[in-house]
Amino acid sequence: MEDDDTEYSPDADLTGSLSIMGFSGVDEVATSRLDLAKEAVGDVDVKLAEGDLDMQQLLSAIATGQPPDLVYANRDQVGSLAARGAIVPLEDCIDGEGIPTDDFVESGLAQVTLDDDVYGIPEFNTVQLTMANADLLDAAGLSLDDVNGSDWDRTADAADRMMVAQSGKLSVIGVDSKLPEFLPLWAKANGAELISEDGRTAQLDDPAVVEALEWAVGIYDAQGGFSAVKAYRDSADFFGEGNQFATNVLGAMPMEQWYVNVLNDVSPDAPVAFDTVRDRKGEPLAYASGSAWVIPAGAENPAAACRFARVMTSLDAWEAAANARLEARNTEGKAFTGILTGNTKADAMIRDMTTAEDEPWASAVEKMYEANDDTFSLPANPADAEFKSAMFDAVNAVLNGQKEPADALAAAQDKAQAALDEGWDKLESSD
Numbered sequence: 001m002e003d004d005d006t007e008y009s010p011d012a013d014l015t016g017s018l019s020i021m022g023f024s025g026v027d028e029v030a031t032s033r034l035d036l037a038k039e040a041v042g043d044v045d046v047k048l049a050e051g052d053l054d055m056q057q058l059l060s061a062i063a064t065g066q067p068p069d070l071v072y073a074n075r076d077q078v079g080s081l082a083a084r085g086a087i088v089p090l091e092d093c094i095d096g097e098g099i100p101t102d103d104f105v106e107s108g109l110a111q112v113t114l115d116d117d118v119y120g121i122p123e124f125n126t127v128q129l130t131m132a133n134a135d136l137l138d139a140a141g142l143s144l145d146d147v148n149g150s151d152w153d154r155t156a157d158a159a160d161r162m163m164v165a166q167s168g169k170l171s172v173i174g175v176d177s178k179l180p181e182f183l184p185l186w187a188k189a190n191g192a193e194l195i196s197e198d199g200r201t202a203q204l205d206d207p208a209v210v211e212a213l214e215w216a217v218g219i220y221d222a223q224g225g226f227s228a229v230k231a232y233r234d235s236a237d238f239f240g241e242g243n244q245f246a247t248n249v250l251g252a253m254p255m256e257q258w259y260v261n262v263l264n265d266v267s268p269d270a271p272v273a274f275d276t277v278r279d280r281k282g283e284p285l286a287y288a289s290g291s292a293w294v295i296p297a298g299a300e301n302p303a304a305a306c307r308f309a310r311v312m313t314s315l316d317a318w319e320a321a322a323n324a325r326l327e328a329r330n331t332e333g334k335a336f337t338g339i340l341t342g343n344t345k346a347d348a349m350i351r352d353m354t355t356a357e358d359e360p361w362a363s364a365v366e367k368m369y370e371a372n373d374d375t376f377s378l379p380a381n382p383a384d385a386e387f388k389s390a391m392f393d394a395v396n397a398v399l400n401g402q403k404e405p406a407d408a409l410a411a412a413q414d415k416a417q418a419a420l421d422e423g424w425d426k427l428e429s430s431d
Helices: 028-040 055-063 075-083 091-097 106-111 134-139 152-162 183-189 207-221 226-234 258-266 302-312 315-332 344-351 361-372 384-399 405-429
Strands: 017-021 045-049 070-074 121-126 128-133 164-166 169-175 250-256 272-278 284-287 289-294
Touching (some): 017 055, 028 315, 075 106, 091 302, 128 258, 134 250, 169 226, 183 207, 207 226, 302 315
Parallel strands (some): 169 250, 272 284
Antiparallel strands (some): 121 289
């Protein structure tokens, strides 16, 4: 539980130091907000341990009684950290600092809420878009509706029609279904829930999940198998001007929205086209993820940590970040395509600041915000990491030809349910 002696107030004078793990202020979106947060904590000495979060390092620091004061984690790590007693619930922090949780994207807040306790302050939202090569679509007599997932038979047919292989060697990938990471997306598109709403029951062996995996794997099988597609995908200059769309070697794939900025930056003339990903009823769909600020158990300066997290996710901070990014893009003579902040008010404000007026980038921005309005996430649970490990191990076993989808998911179901049961027992025994 939280330290009852800690005073959380936006007017409280803060002192001491603030050690932060897992956050790197590497671009203007980070540094502009970081400047405001440092100003807000006043005389507090802010110390950043830069680089991605090292979970073992964090748990070791907590176990030895020397935790950081604030941690920047992936939202899907929050449930497991809470179950371990490694982080504290933030009710007093949220109430005291006046953090407007109603402003957060619903799926983002849900990811950090476990058993009705909020354990993290969410920021950023990652969603998927359908990204396609318009020239390859046109040449095959296809449209975005054929590859956005709304009709699985049409998408499979589109993959076959755009694929080019000579003597068994791929030269054009028709459609990349992006396994293993996007199984949750395809399962949801097929009407399945991988885990119950209360986060207690694994549902990986649901026939709709099995069907989704069979279909997504079948996309690869029809193009020479996953290993062939992955090897060819990995040979591309993904972040450079030789990317798959610019070089006309990929028909379509679902991909996170941040890749729009990469394409706009390195290959602004590439023949790309954008839509949301669609479920099988044709409705927009996105599997949301992002980051969160959490306060470790035993933190020495939770008041400063809470203030810092509030300001980093505030409307003022996001406005500063958007202005900094807009200025940078204007200087480069390129369009500002927006930022998904995890804060609905900030998203609305920043959308009005975007400058992508020409196609296909105007459509990319439109579809990004449409996807952001139709997100889902896996319910928070005390075995987040173990659940995903079981799920992705199953997908990889199928992709590698070791198991059939139904058998792999049945084994994953047992493993995931055992992890959930253990996690909930651990969490509830600590109450």
